[in-house]
Amino acid sequence: MGDTLDTIELVLPFKAEYVSVARLVTSGLCNRMGFDVETIEDVKVAISEVCSKLVSIGSNVSQCYKIVYSVSEDVLKVTYLCEDSSLKCIFNNGDDGLAIHIINALMDEVELCTSNDYILSMSKVVEGND
Amino acid sequence: MSDGLSFTKEKSDEYVKVSLVGEVDIYTSQDFKNMLYEVVDCEKMNLIIDCKQLNYIDSTGLGIFVGALKKVKQYDKKIVLTNLKDNIKKLFVITGLDKVFVIE
Numbered sequence: 001m002g003d004t005l006d007t008i009e010l011v012l013p014f015k016a017e018y019v020s021v022a023r024l025v026t027s028g029l030c031n032r033m034g035f036d037v038e039t040i041e042d043v044k045v046a047i048s049e050v051c052s053k054l055v056s057i058g059s060n061v062s063q064c065y066k067i068v069y070s071v072s073e074d075v076l077k078v079t080y081l082c083e084d085s086s087l088k089c090i091f092n093n094g095d096d097g098l099a100i101h102i103i104n105a106l107m108d109e110v111e112l113c114t115s116n117d118y119i120l121s122m123s124k125v126v127e128g129n130d
Numbered sequence: 131m132s133d134g135l136s137f138t139k140e141k142s143d144e145y146v147k148v149s150l151v152g153e154v155d156i157y158t159s160q161d162f163k164n165m166l167y168e169v170v171d172c173e174k175m176n177l178i179i180d181c182k183q184l185n186y187i188d189s190t191g192l193g194i195f196v197g198a199l200k201k202v203k204q205y206d207k208k209i210v211l212t213n214l215k216d217n218i219k220k221l222f223v224i225t226g227l228d229k230v231f232v233i234e
Contacts, residue, residue, distance in 0.1 A: 016155075016156045016157040017157050019155055019156055019157060020153065020155065020157065023186070038216070038217070038220075041217040041220075042217075042220075044186075045186075045188065045217075045221065048155060048186075048188055049188055049189055051156075052155065052156040052188060052189075052190060055156055056156065096189075098189040098192055098193060098225055099188075099189040101224065101225055102188075102189055102221060102224055102225065105224045106224070
Protein backbone atom coordinates (compact mmCIF):
# COMPACT_ATOMS: atom_id res chain seq x y z
CA MET A 1 0.00 0.00 0.00
CA GLY A 2 1.52 3.33 -1.06
CA ASP A 3 2.15 6.40 1.06
CA THR A 4 -0.78 8.73 1.53
CA LEU A 5 -0.59 11.61 -0.91
CA ASP A 6 -3.66 13.54 0.09
CA THR A 7 -6.26 13.49 2.83
CA ILE A 8 -9.83 14.68 2.34
CA GLU A 9 -12.15 15.04 5.32
CA LEU A 10 -15.92 15.19 5.19
CA VAL A 11 -17.86 16.10 8.32
CA LEU A 12 -21.55 15.24 8.26
CA PRO A 13 -24.38 15.57 10.77
CA PHE A 14 -26.10 12.43 11.98
CA LYS A 15 -28.93 13.11 9.53
CA ALA A 16 -30.25 10.84 6.80
CA GLU A 17 -30.53 13.60 4.21
CA TYR A 18 -26.75 14.03 4.11
CA VAL A 19 -25.83 10.42 3.34
CA SER A 20 -26.24 11.17 -0.35
CA VAL A 21 -23.59 13.87 0.03
CA ALA A 22 -21.12 11.20 1.14
CA ARG A 23 -21.97 9.24 -2.00
CA LEU A 24 -21.42 12.29 -4.21
CA VAL A 25 -18.04 13.09 -2.64
CA THR A 26 -16.99 9.46 -2.86
CA SER A 27 -17.99 9.29 -6.49
CA GLY A 28 -15.97 12.38 -7.42
CA LEU A 29 -12.93 11.23 -5.50
CA CYS A 30 -12.95 7.72 -6.92
CA ASN A 31 -13.36 9.10 -10.41
CA ARG A 32 -10.34 11.33 -9.88
CA MET A 33 -8.28 8.37 -8.66
CA GLY A 34 -9.05 6.40 -11.80
CA PHE A 35 -11.45 3.77 -10.51
CA ASP A 36 -13.69 2.31 -13.19
CA VAL A 37 -17.41 3.05 -13.13
CA GLU A 38 -18.42 -0.28 -11.59
CA THR A 39 -15.88 0.05 -8.79
CA ILE A 40 -16.99 3.61 -8.09
CA GLU A 41 -20.52 2.29 -7.57
CA ASP A 42 -19.16 -0.41 -5.25
CA VAL A 43 -17.25 2.04 -3.07
CA LYS A 44 -20.24 4.39 -2.96
CA VAL A 45 -22.48 1.61 -1.72
CA ALA A 46 -20.03 0.47 0.96
CA ILE A 47 -19.46 3.99 2.28
CA SER A 48 -23.15 4.75 2.23
CA GLU A 49 -23.92 1.60 4.22
CA VAL A 50 -21.67 2.77 7.03
CA CYS A 51 -23.12 6.30 6.97
CA SER A 52 -26.65 4.90 7.13
CA LYS A 53 -25.78 2.77 10.12
CA LEU A 54 -24.15 5.69 11.92
CA VAL A 55 -27.16 7.89 11.24
CA SER A 56 -29.55 5.20 12.44
CA ILE A 57 -27.78 4.79 15.78
CA GLY A 58 -26.78 8.45 16.22
CA SER A 59 -24.50 9.71 18.95
CA ASN A 60 -25.04 10.93 22.49
CA VAL A 61 -21.90 13.03 22.43
CA SER A 62 -21.35 14.51 19.00
CA GLN A 63 -23.52 16.22 16.40
CA CYS A 64 -21.32 15.01 13.57
CA TYR A 65 -19.17 12.18 12.33
CA LYS A 66 -16.14 12.49 10.10
CA ILE A 67 -15.20 10.50 7.02
CA VAL A 68 -11.47 10.67 6.24
CA TYR A 69 -10.42 9.69 2.73
CA SER A 70 -6.70 8.85 2.57
CA VAL A 71 -5.63 8.87 -1.06
CA SER A 72 -2.43 7.21 -2.21
CA GLU A 73 -1.20 6.29 -5.66
CA ASP A 74 -3.30 3.18 -5.95
CA VAL A 75 -5.37 2.87 -2.78
CA LEU A 76 -8.29 4.69 -1.27
CA LYS A 77 -8.55 4.19 2.47
CA VAL A 78 -11.69 5.43 4.19
CA THR A 79 -11.83 5.91 7.95
CA TYR A 80 -14.80 6.96 10.09
CA LEU A 81 -14.30 8.99 13.23
CA CYS A 82 -16.48 10.52 15.91
CA GLU A 83 -15.93 12.21 19.26
CA ASP A 84 -18.19 9.61 20.80
CA SER A 85 -15.78 6.83 21.71
CA SER A 86 -18.69 4.51 22.52
CA LEU A 87 -19.31 4.14 18.78
CA LYS A 88 -17.42 0.89 18.21
CA CYS A 89 -18.48 -2.27 16.40
CA ILE A 90 -21.55 -0.47 15.12
CA PHE A 91 -22.73 -3.43 13.05
CA ASN A 92 -24.15 -6.57 14.57
CA ASN A 93 -24.40 -9.85 12.72
CA GLY A 94 -28.13 -10.20 13.20
CA ASP A 95 -29.93 -7.08 12.01
CA ASP A 96 -27.05 -5.82 9.89
CA GLY A 97 -26.29 -9.06 8.08
CA LEU A 98 -27.06 -7.65 4.64
CA ALA A 99 -25.01 -4.49 5.19
CA ILE A 100 -21.99 -6.38 6.54
CA HIS A 101 -22.15 -8.83 3.67
CA ILE A 102 -22.33 -6.02 1.11
CA ILE A 103 -19.45 -4.04 2.63
CA ASN A 104 -17.17 -7.08 2.88
CA ALA A 105 -17.99 -8.12 -0.68
CA LEU A 106 -17.41 -4.72 -2.25
CA MET A 107 -14.28 -3.50 -0.46
CA ASP A 108 -10.81 -5.06 -0.46
CA GLU A 109 -10.01 -4.59 3.21
CA VAL A 110 -12.54 -3.94 5.95
CA GLU A 111 -11.96 -3.38 9.64
CA LEU A 112 -15.43 -3.30 11.16
CA CYS A 113 -14.36 -3.46 14.79
CA THR A 114 -11.28 -1.67 15.97
CA SER A 115 -9.46 -0.84 19.17
CA ASN A 116 -8.05 2.29 17.53
CA ASP A 117 -9.44 5.79 17.89
CA TYR A 118 -11.58 5.47 14.78
CA ILE A 119 -14.92 3.69 14.36
CA LEU A 120 -14.01 1.56 11.36
CA SER A 121 -11.94 1.64 8.21
CA MET A 122 -12.00 0.10 4.77
CA SER A 123 -9.93 0.37 1.62
CA LYS A 124 -10.08 -0.25 -2.10
CA VAL A 125 -7.22 -0.75 -4.55
CA VAL A 126 -7.28 0.83 -8.00
CA GLU A 127 -6.99 -2.08 -10.42
CA GLY A 128 -4.50 -1.81 -13.26
CA ASN A 129 -2.20 0.68 -11.56
CA ASP A 130 1.10 -1.21 -11.63
CA MET B 131 -28.80 17.00 -3.03
CA SER B 132 -30.46 13.63 -3.15
CA ASP B 133 -32.35 12.20 -6.07
CA GLY B 134 -35.14 11.41 -3.66
CA LEU B 135 -37.66 8.77 -4.64
CA SER B 136 -40.90 8.89 -6.52
CA PHE B 137 -43.09 6.18 -7.94
CA THR B 138 -46.04 5.56 -10.23
CA LYS B 139 -48.60 2.80 -9.94
CA GLU B 140 -50.45 1.05 -12.76
CA LYS B 141 -53.07 -1.60 -12.22
CA SER B 142 -54.30 -4.33 -14.53
CA ASP B 143 -56.55 -7.34 -13.96
CA GLU B 144 -53.63 -9.59 -13.02
CA TYR B 145 -51.04 -7.40 -11.40
CA VAL B 146 -50.03 -4.04 -10.02
CA LYS B 147 -46.95 -2.43 -11.51
CA VAL B 148 -44.96 0.02 -9.42
CA SER B 149 -42.28 2.03 -11.22
CA LEU B 150 -39.56 3.51 -9.03
CA VAL B 151 -37.65 6.68 -9.89
CA GLY B 152 -34.63 7.88 -7.92
CA GLU B 153 -32.84 6.42 -4.92
CA VAL B 154 -33.80 4.17 -2.02
CA ASP B 155 -31.55 4.92 0.92
CA ILE B 156 -31.97 5.67 4.61
CA TYR B 157 -33.53 9.04 3.76
CA THR B 158 -36.20 7.72 1.42
CA SER B 159 -36.64 4.22 2.84
CA GLN B 160 -39.53 4.97 5.20
CA ASP B 161 -41.63 6.49 2.39
CA PHE B 162 -40.71 3.57 0.17
CA LYS B 163 -41.70 1.06 2.84
CA ASN B 164 -45.02 2.76 3.51
CA MET B 165 -45.86 2.93 -0.18
CA LEU B 166 -44.86 -0.65 -0.99
CA TYR B 167 -46.56 -2.25 2.01
CA GLU B 168 -49.73 -0.26 1.34
CA VAL B 169 -49.82 -1.46 -2.25
CA VAL B 170 -49.27 -5.06 -1.15
CA ASP B 171 -51.90 -4.97 1.60
CA CYS B 172 -54.52 -3.01 -0.33
CA GLU B 173 -54.24 -4.65 -3.73
CA LYS B 174 -53.39 -8.25 -2.73
CA MET B 175 -52.21 -8.88 -6.29
CA ASN B 176 -49.04 -9.98 -8.05
CA LEU B 177 -46.61 -7.10 -7.95
CA ILE B 178 -44.24 -5.98 -10.70
CA ILE B 179 -41.61 -3.50 -9.57
CA ASP B 180 -40.03 -1.67 -12.50
CA CYS B 181 -36.53 -0.51 -11.50
CA LYS B 182 -35.57 1.05 -14.84
CA GLN B 183 -35.16 4.48 -13.25
CA LEU B 184 -34.02 3.28 -9.85
CA ASN B 185 -30.46 4.57 -9.57
CA TYR B 186 -29.45 3.42 -6.13
CA ILE B 187 -30.53 1.08 -3.38
CA ASP B 188 -28.87 0.07 -0.12
CA SER B 189 -29.37 -2.73 2.39
CA THR B 190 -32.28 -0.85 3.94
CA GLY B 191 -34.09 -0.96 0.61
CA LEU B 192 -33.25 -4.61 0.06
CA GLY B 193 -34.69 -5.36 3.47
CA ILE B 194 -37.92 -3.62 2.50
CA PHE B 195 -38.14 -5.74 -0.65
CA VAL B 196 -37.74 -8.85 1.51
CA GLY B 197 -40.45 -7.63 3.88
CA ALA B 198 -42.79 -6.97 0.97
CA LEU B 199 -42.10 -10.43 -0.43
CA LYS B 200 -43.09 -12.02 2.88
CA LYS B 201 -46.33 -10.04 2.85
CA VAL B 202 -47.09 -10.92 -0.76
CA LYS B 203 -46.58 -14.61 -0.06
CA GLN B 204 -49.22 -14.40 2.67
CA TYR B 205 -51.67 -13.61 -0.12
CA ASP B 206 -50.16 -16.38 -2.28
CA LYS B 207 -48.92 -13.81 -4.78
CA LYS B 208 -45.45 -13.00 -6.12
CA ILE B 209 -43.12 -10.07 -6.76
CA VAL B 210 -41.30 -9.68 -10.06
CA LEU B 211 -38.44 -7.18 -10.33
CA THR B 212 -37.77 -5.84 -13.81
CA ASN B 213 -35.17 -3.66 -15.54
CA LEU B 214 -32.61 -3.69 -12.74
CA LYS B 215 -29.47 -1.70 -13.49
CA ASP B 216 -26.21 -3.64 -13.25
CA ASN B 217 -25.10 -1.95 -10.03
CA ILE B 218 -28.37 -2.86 -8.36
CA LYS B 219 -28.52 -6.39 -9.74
CA LYS B 220 -25.01 -6.88 -8.33
CA LEU B 221 -26.31 -6.24 -4.81
CA PHE B 222 -29.01 -8.86 -5.26
CA VAL B 223 -26.37 -11.36 -6.40
CA ILE B 224 -23.95 -10.52 -3.57
CA THR B 225 -26.64 -10.98 -0.95
CA GLY B 226 -28.17 -14.07 -2.57
CA LEU B 227 -31.48 -12.28 -3.03
CA ASP B 228 -31.34 -12.99 -6.77
CA LYS B 229 -32.38 -16.53 -5.81
CA VAL B 230 -35.25 -15.30 -3.66
CA PHE B 231 -36.83 -12.83 -6.09
CA VAL B 232 -37.98 -13.32 -9.65
CA ILE B 233 -35.77 -10.94 -11.64
CA GLU B 234 -36.51 -10.28 -15.30
